[in-house]
Amino acid sequence: LIRTCCRRSAFKDMEKYNTDLKENVLPILNTICTRHQYYHMIRLAENPFVPVPMISGAARRMILLPEDTYDMQELEMILEHELVHAKKHDLVYKQAALITRIVFWFVPDVFRQEQDLDEWCETCCDIEMCGRSNSVWKKKQYFQVLVKRAQEIQEQEVNVCYALCGDMNAICRRMNRMKQYAMAVEEKRIRVIGSVLVSLALILLCGAGS
Secondary structure, rough: OOOHHHHHHHHHHHHHHHHOOOHHHHHHHHHHHHHHOOOOOEEEEEEEOOOOOOOOOOOEEEEEEEEEOOOHHHHHHHHHHHHEEEOHHHHEEEEEEEEHHHOOOOOOOHHHHHHHHHHHHHHHHHHHHHHOOOOOOHHHHHHHHHHHHHHHOOOOOOEEEEEEOOHHHHHHHHHHHHHHHHHHHHHHHHHHHHHHEEEEEHHHHHHHHO
């Protein structure tokens, strides 16, 4: 509990250094919000002490970016990733998991379960970003940005937000889950096509027999 309170206090102190992003970034965010039909208020800010892009605030959402140089495509992908977390209410789940860990601190598995929740929320976000048939981003393009950002920073624990990426081990696990998801989707597609073909064959046979 003391450790968690110290981290929250440190994050609050860090927020004092937030500065609003330039106005030319807002049209990009508005385009992404329209694409995802997300119409809630969300603030954009830069912070020199933020190691990776992240979103904070379960109620008053804010996307925080490190003071860095981004090309427009990378910036759009980063903003969309964080917006997907907001759309899926992942911060609410994270806050609930944090409260659960504080209350049940004596349960050995509660911390591991919170970490699992973090990673699976990230995986769901990855699927939304590059795993759907209508996704804007390609898997290789998407994970290249994650790997690039992970190589530039060291893992930092922040319990009140979702960050773009963690360490390389976490990203590797997310990539493996994406591969498994793609294989499952392909297997499902093959089964559906096979079922349709078998059904058509049976209908033709029945028609020929009659």
